[in-house]
Amino acid sequence: MKLLVQKFGGTSVASIERMEQITKYIGRAYDEGYGVVVVSSAMAGVTDSLIDLAKSADPVPPEREMDVLLATGEQQAIALLSMILRKKGYPAVSLCGWQVPIITDDVHTKARIKKVGVNRIKSLIAEGKIPVVAGFQGITEGGDITTLGRGGSDTTAVALAVALNCDCEIYTDVNGIYTADPRIVSNAKKIDYISYEEMLEMASLGAKVMQIRSVEFAAKYGVRIHVRSSFSDEEGTWILPEEEVMEKVVVRGISLDTSESRITVVKVPDKPGIAAKIFKPLGEAHIVVDMIVQNVSHQGYTDMSFTVNRADAQKAEEIVRKTAKEIGAEDVVRDDRVAKVSIIGIGMRSSYGTAAKMFEVLANKGINIMAISTSEIKISCLIDEKYAELAVRELHSTFIENEEVKTIEA
């Protein structure tokens, strides 16, 4: 029997009415003869309310108890969804994480799955039942409830697909992954096929749709994921192993990240060990540094720039100011009005001149590049935030819409 995991996010189970609607996707697969395993998130808003409740009990709630509390959100959703499926004649049986079981480590609130038991699910399917599994939650070997962190239901679904060796459908409130944010680029189009690596690099586009860790997990085990809308019947985006992505393009998508700040340490004496002196205290303060740029040295001095998440910018600046004084730098300058624009595509590996083309597009519009970082399949430029949308539109027009630079020879 062909198996299929179908995962429904919070907006897909936001109300009894929405649950009634999504049963058509479950029912269709079941009627087509699939052994269907449903994974459900909590109803939209429930997890946030529970977090608020916990914070009113203790501003820093103990994480073990936080997991006990949060796990009730998905438990309620699977019970209600199973009731509705049964009302419609589909023999659903809800299963909490501990009932599957989804065995995790004991890092509460962000546990990682170690093992998935499939005996109970398989025997339910053999009886013609539809297991409806609570996403986001697991159980430690010691018998404690854990949760997998925000978006963890995606990971539950992928882990089940790995264990059952089948495809995984992720039902969400968008039609799939787009070549750029459609609110910025009116010509943005849905991507039919994307590789795991591209999906991972598309963080700013993709993270809103799927938890990054679940994509890494799928990549590791080669699970085919179909991200699609629970509000329409349209095909969505398939996330696949690279060799299965048929359409060869240079650039798969354009992503934009306006959540970072740039901090520049001005006129640093250029001596060995200076970078370590600057970045060690930031690491100790658990601040993640993204792009780092060190200019060439002039008369024994250099400028050092880096970006951090804007939420950490104030703290990072304070730490760096202290370091700057110690190492004799002239000044520290912080700029919150920056944007990181990126082009992503596995085709870049075998295509030349893509970076140069990107810089040219930005230059033609008079957009100054503050920093550049590259990976095998991604080029990112830090620019003034006010040009962010213009840059995305121009890059989309050049790399996605322009047939000349679009396709490549495999």
Place this chain on the structure above:
Amino acid sequence: MKLLVQKFGGTSVASIERMEQITKYIGRAYDEGYGVVVVSSAMAGVTDSLIDLAKSADPVPPEREMDVLLATGEQQAIALLSMILRKKGYPAVSLCGWQVPIITDDVHTKARIKKVGVNRIKSLIAEGKIPVVAGFQGITEGGDITTLGRGGSDTTAVALAVALNCDCEIYTDVNGIYTADPRIVSNAKKIDYISYEEMLEMASLGAKVMQIRSVEFAAKYGVRIHVRSSFSDEEGTWILPEEEVMEKVVVRGISLDTSESRITVVKVPDKPGIAAKIFKPLGEAHIVVDMIVQNVSHQGYTDMSFTVNRADAQKAEEIVRKTAKEIGAEDVVRDDRVAKVSIIGIGMRSSYGTAAKMFEVLANKGINIMAISTSEIKISCLIDEKYAELAVRELHSTFIENEEVKTIEA
């Protein structure tokens, strides 16, 4: 180490503020050196909201899924209560029913406890921890979530006290069990000690305070229960084995039940088998019959009266009308305006003239008795509802307040 089970009802954990308040009872017992096991109900109102939610999904929700849904209420309460206890320095650890485990049969929504595992609780206590157990819920041997029916948290608490061989405190929103409803009798006083049997017979007074099944359970295993208020430091009522109830009184309390209707079959031909013909169809319709009175026969005819719960009265009347026609009775009369007033006390066993005294008290006030039923420790009279409160006050004055008839020689 002395152990103690403390159970908190819905109003005692109705809000974060209430939970903060009740930690003083838990903390005090812990600080006094007790190994404390806490049992919590769902926050007041939560279970009803979940039932409403389920009914919006399916007017007759499947019971297995109903239990999965309802169990989240207590799970949330134990997580929050544990957070608050830990914040105050008490090392609480929450446990769901399946984690204890509380093993039940598989009669969903009204399961019965078969076995209680105490290893995890005992080892937590040995580590100095405070287990905070979800009331009302259990797990079948097949690994499904069950619930124990309304008020089931009391049963959880008593079952734990049985398994741990210790006393059980039931914290609620009243100070204990009273000799009569204080809204009717201003002189009603709190009972310090009451036997299990008396408590069970005091249904109309006691059922509002504790689930009857949990008292039966306690009686079977001799668990000492202390019913007390979570809003005050006062001692409440101890429910004890008869031999431990020190204060010997004829009548422990006066109870009133206005939830019944009387149905009379008029002029029934007095032949063998008539009673069976009347009551068999009622039993088949799952209608519980309480008091039954058959008058002496006159010229081959008799009148037959009985009481049923008022919610079943209409249905019972229809059934009996059909029977009446078949057996040739003259008429069927229904009276919804009746009240059952009872005096209860183990002292009645060794005291004479109590029934006569009760009838005399009612007669002196011109109250007609429609039916009488007696047990070893209880006498009930059915009277016109309009005299109900007067009757309770007079009986209380005679049997509880009047020193002459109060105490007995053991």
